[in-house]
Amino acid sequence: xxxxxxxxxxxxxxxxxxxxxxxxxxxxxxxxxxxxxxxxxxxxxxxxxxxxxxxxxxxxxxxxxxxxxxxxxxxxxxxxxxxxxxxxxxxxxxxxxxxxxxxxxxxxxxxxxxxxxxxxxxxxxxxxxxxxxxxxxxxxxxxxxxxxxxxxxxxxxxxxxxxxxxxxxxxxxxxxxxxxxxxxxxxxxxxxxxxxxxxxxxxxxxxxxxxxxxxxxxxxxxxxxxxxxxxxxxxxxxxxxxxxxxxxxxxxxxxxxxxxxxxxxxxxxxxxxxxxxxxxxxxxxx
Amino acid sequence: xxxxxxxxxxxxxxxxxxxxxxxxxxxxxxxxxxxxxxxxxxxxxxxxxxxxxxxxxxxxxxxxxxxxxxxxxxxxxxxxxxxxxxxxxxxxxxxxxxxxxxxxxxxxxxxxxxxxxxxxxxxxxxxxxxxxxxxxxxxxxxxxxxxxxxxxxxxxxxxxxxxxxxxxxxxxxxxxxxxxxxxxxxxxxxxxxxxxxxxxxxxxxxxxxxxxxxxxxxxxxxxxxxxxxxxxxxxxxxxxxxxxxxxxxxxxxxxxxxxxxxxxxxxxxxxxxxxxxxxxxxxxxxxxxxxxxxxxxxxxxxxxxxxxxxxxxxxxxxxxxxxxxxxxxxxxxxxxxxxxxxxxxxxxxxxxxxxxxxxxxxxxxxxxxxxxxxxxxxxxxxxxxxxxxxxxxxxxxxxxxxxxxxxxxxxxxxxxxxxxxxxxxxxxxxxxxxxxxxxxxx
Numbered sequence: 001x002x003x004x005x006x007x008x009x010x011x012x013x014x015x016x017x018x019x020x021x022x023x024x025x026x027x028x029x030x031x032x033x034x035x036x037x038x039x040x041x042x043x044x045x046x047x048x049x050x051x052x053x054x055x056x057x058x059x060x061x062x063x064x065x066x067x068x069x070x071x072x073x074x075x076x077x078x079x080x081x082x083x084x085x086x087x088x089x090x091x092x093x094x095x096x097x098x099x100x101x102x103x104x105x106x107x108x109x110x111x112x113x114x115x116x117x118x119x120x121x122x123x124x125x126x127x128x129x130x131x132x133x134x135x136x137x138x139x140x141x142x143x144x145x146x147x148x149x150x151x152x153x154x155x156x157x158x159x160x161x162x163x164x165x166x167x168x169x170x171x172x173x174x175x176x177x178x179x180x181x182x183x184x185x186x187x188x189x190x191x192x193x194x195x196x197x198x199x200x201x202x203x204x205x206x207x208x209x210x211x212x213x214x215x216x217x218x219x220x221x222x223x224x225x226x227x228x229x230x231x232x233x234x235x236x237x238x239x240x241x242x243x244x245x246x247x248x249x250x251x252x253x254x255x256x257x258x259x260x261x262x263x264x265x266x267x268x269x270x271x272x273x274x275x276x277x278x279x280x281x282x283x284x285x286x
Numbered sequence: 287x288x289x290x291x292x293x294x295x296x297x298x299x300x301x302x303x304x305x306x307x308x309x310x311x312x313x314x315x316x317x318x319x320x321x322x323x324x325x326x327x328x329x330x331x332x333x334x335x336x337x338x339x340x341x342x343x344x345x346x347x348x349x350x351x352x353x354x355x356x357x358x359x360x361x362x363x364x365x366x367x368x369x370x371x372x373x374x375x376x377x378x379x380x381x382x383x384x385x386x387x388x389x390x391x392x393x394x395x396x397x398x399x400x401x402x403x404x405x406x407x408x409x410x411x412x413x414x415x416x417x418x419x420x421x422x423x424x425x426x427x428x429x430x431x432x433x434x435x436x437x438x439x440x441x442x443x444x445x446x447x448x449x450x451x452x453x454x455x456x457x458x459x460x461x462x463x464x465x466x467x468x469x470x471x472x473x474x475x476x477x478x479x480x481x482x483x484x485x486x487x488x489x490x491x492x493x494x495x496x497x498x499x500x501x502x503x504x505x506x507x508x509x510x511x512x513x514x515x516x517x518x519x520x521x522x523x524x525x526x527x528x529x530x531x532x533x534x535x536x537x538x539x540x541x542x543x544x545x546x547x548x549x550x551x552x553x554x555x556x557x558x559x560x561x562x563x564x565x566x567x568x569x570x571x572x573x574x575x576x577x578x579x580x581x582x583x584x585x586x587x588x589x590x591x592x593x594x595x596x597x598x599x600x601x602x603x604x605x606x607x608x609x610x611x612x613x614x615x616x617x618x619x620x621x622x623x624x625x626x627x628x629x630x631x632x633x634x635x636x637x638x639x640x641x642x643x644x645x646x647x648x649x650x651x652x653x654x655x656x657x658x659x660x661x662x663x664x665x666x667x668x669x670x671x672x673x674x675x676x677x678x679x680x681x682x683x684x685x686x687x688x689x690x691x692x693x694x695x696x697x698x699x700x701x702x703x704x705x706x707x708x709x710x711x712x713x714x715x716x717x718x719x720x721x722x723x724x725x726x727x728x
Contacts, residue, residue: 055545057650104535104649146534147649153540200471201447205640210541255507258540258646 036088043095043222050099054143058101062109066101067094069113070133077121079083090117096134096222100215102258104147112137112148131272132229132265134222139266150259155214178225184238185261188245196253218263229265231272242269295496325525327375328511331609332647333533335505336608340370342499349484353459355515357477359506361429368501369435373425374604375499378529379582380597382585382629384547384656386561387594391664417706424450429478435498436489440481444473454481464636472512503609511643523578528630531610536586536654537628540646542639544630545580547572548694552659554687554702556630556709564658567695569631578638582631586654589625594657601622626651668717677716684711 047063069088080086093116101112116133123131174235191209210216224230224244230237244264246280254258331338342356376492432439442527444450448472454461459481461469472479476557482500493497516524530537538544548568557564572582589599602613602623632639667673684706692699706712 054543057652102648102650104651145649149646149650151540151646151648151649153538153542153544153644153646155543200474201467202471203467203636203640207635209640213541225538255509256646 014200017232017275032100034088036092039222040091040095043092043099046249047095050154054154057151058098059106061106062103063094063098066097066105066113066239067091069110069115070094070117070227071113071120072098072113077117080121082116091113092222093133095118095218097137097219099153099218099222100134100150100262101138101141101142102149105147108141108145108148112141115140125270125273128228128273128276130229132223132226132269133204135262138259139264150215150262152213152259155218178227178230179235179242180234181230181237182220182225184241185224185245186216188242189216189220189249192245192249196249215259216261216265219259224261224265229269229272231275236275240268240272287472300568302589307505325527327379327518327527327529329375329529329531329608330508330511330537330645330691331531332537332645333612335507335690336503336611337506337509338377338501338611340501340608342366342372342375343497349489350486352649353481353483354500355454355459356480356482356514357472357512358441358480358502358504359477359508360504361478362444362480362502362504363430364432364434366503367432367434368503369437370501371607372499374600374607375529377597377600377604378608378627379527381592381595381599382587382627382655383596384565384584385461385594385596386558386658388555388558388660388662390662409513409514426453426712433485433488434500436484436492437482437497437500439500440479442479442481444479445468447473450479451593452609462518465515468514468518471514477512478495479723502610502672509643509645509647513632513634513639513642514636517634517639520583523633523635526632526634528632528643530628530630530645530647531589531605531608532626532628533612533624535626535648535652536583536650537630537645537647538583539581539630541641541644543576543580545572545576545582546654547582547584547631547656549654549656550659551690551694552683552687553691553694554706555660555662555708555711556705557658557659557691558599559709561658564691565656566694567697569633572692572694573633578633583628583654584631584650584656585629586650587627588623588651588653589627590623601624636710663711663716677713680716681713684713687711 009244013207022095030203047056047058051058051060054166060223063147066092070093071087074090075085090113094113097109101109103109103112116137119131119136120129120133123129138150142150190211193210194204196202197207197265224241244261247267248260248262248264251257251263257263293636327342329340330409341354341356343352426449428440428441429442429443432441442450442453444453447466450469451461451466469479480502484497503520511526511528513526516526519566553564569582573580589605592599600608602616606615612624626648632643663684664676668677688699688702691697691702707714
């Protein structure tokens with residue numbers, strides 16, 4: 001069976017994974033109604049906005065390097081699996097990386113893409129990958145290389161940026177049939193932020209400021225919404241999103257990391273993998 | 287009565303990145319913290335979870351009225367508190383300040399340095415008054431009490447803000463009402479409080495005009511700068527200059543946008559004479575462009591060198607005195623010294639910066655500086671063949687400089703043009719063009 005990240009058009013992502021009959025011609029690109037095109041376009045817009053309007057510390061070559069690394073890993077992985085190459089998923093992974101990841105030597109972007117997509121093919125449980133590819137690179141590389149870091153504050157509280165991310169992202173996530181995850185995560189994150197402020201007696205301007213974080217919105221719309229690494233049922237997804245928000249909030253407010261949700265998503269992934277196997281019998285392999 | 291001067295937070299300047307390549311101008315002026323009223327300066331040294339903070343307060347007034355309350359993540363021992371030298375911080379300020387350079391159209395390599403003399407530091411002189419530490423329990427525990435240099439220092443922990451505020455009030459500190467919820471929040475987060483006031487006897491013995499910087503060294507995962515208490519003084523917007531000295535690279539804020547100050551821009555010649563005014567206007571405009579919600583990088587550089595140098599790089603001894611524990615004693619920093627300096631400038635109040643600054647060290651070692659360029663036109667004879675073309679280019683260039691300056695500062699463009707003309711940037715002042723036929727028969 002295929003691995004998952006946006007591998008086929010929603011909403012039938014979960015059920016229509018089939019191998020192409022041997023000998024059938026493999027079109028390089030999926031049909032245009034595939035929601036992944038929208039996702040890629042949204043990411044490209046956000047990256048351009050960040051570079052042009054917000055002066056991101058990001059060269060176009062970095063985005064290309066991340067994409068190249070991801071595409072190479074996808075190509076090799078698919079080749080090893082004997083499946084046709086599909087560039088859309090690795091491009092989405094590279095887009096997510098480019099939105100949040102920063103590194104000084106350029107090759108680290110390529111490595112981030114390579115590691116992210118490579119993990120899809122190498123770290124598998126029950127026939128599917130368990131880690132959100134982009135999140136895995138965002139977790140590992142800054143811990144490993146001094147020249148790799150995340151810039152969660154780059155987006156600032158620019159209302160416009162937030163609205164742009166939210167608006168564009170929600171449409172895209174909606175088409176990917178995973179808006180429930182996104183909304184559950186955002187609701188839980190907001191509840192925790194406001195709850196903490198109430199508990200500490202802080203002014204509401206603090207949680208409001210915290211919620212205007214571009215990094216949180218990028219995470220909600222482009223990472224946790226990935227259908228491949230979230231539970232298959234709606235109840236499961238909401239529970240998962242709330243758990244990731246809770247763990248991420250704790251990691252962040254305990255100063256363990258500045259990007260708690262990404263770490264939480266990684267920590268929760270093996271559990272999701274196990275639950276998927278327990279809760280849903282694997283579809284028959286053809 | 288005492289004033290509770292509760293703040294780590296002051297105004298800061300961030301350095302814009304200027305590519306050092308192709309630099310061939312001369313440094314003519316700098317814009318350091320003295321430009322900004324109410325600018326506090328904080329130096330933060332950070333490596334892993336080791337942190338050294340040097341706080342220079344901008345307190346102006348009677349020393350007996352001085353008191354400072356700073357939230358700290360841990361209870362500090364006597365050995366973790368130290369008195370630093372204000373001169374080291376001033377040097378760091380000067381080294382990282384936004385700068386003006388000049389080029390000459392004819393002979394760019396002829397030095398022509400107009401060095402703005404730096405005014406003396408204006409830190410307020412102070413006297414001290416000894417205070418008895420109150421022992422009454424208000425749910426406030428005096429964890430420790432030290433006299434360090436001219437300061438009496440109390441390390442407090444508290445269970446609730448009512449108790450802490452009462453204790454402070456009873457002990458002669460006047461706390462602004464807005465401080466109370468902030469104290470409560472810090473207490474709930476398990477923060478301790480570092481209270482410093484001036485010991486007048488020790489101050490008299492130590493002599494000196496002003497209060498020296500306090501330094502604290504501790505281990506904590508919290509790479510942050512508490513600024514919230516600074517907003518409780520209700521003095522309006524305040525400026526904070528935060529200098530970080532780290533090993534890996536540039537420091538930025540994780541919970542606010544960090545923007546680079548506009549840099550490497552050509553401005554008219556007369557700006558040399560009013561560089562301070564220019565930079566203040568530029569900074570204010572940059573702040574409002576970001577709706578007051580961004581932190582500005584004014585300088586990010588490897589400590590080993592500079593180009594142009596607004597001041598020499600700090601020596602190893604200076605760095606060690608500021609808390610850079612990983613450099614060897616003695617000697618001068620050489621190129622490649624393992625210290626990266628970032629200068630961040632924040633203008634903040636409770637509305638635009640509701641949360642403390644959460645900092646993060648990046649791997650970015652690209653050099654950046656706030657650098658502004660002036661160009662002197664060629665003043666010799668323009669009767670050569672290329673003279674007319676040069677005259678036309680000059681007209682375009684001056685117009686571009688005028689518009690650029692207006693955009694950067696919000697100044698009136700007509701006034702700028704008038705000032706430019708008054709300072710010699712006027713086509714009418716150039717040597718008159720000779721009739722073309724005179725050149726024909728030369």
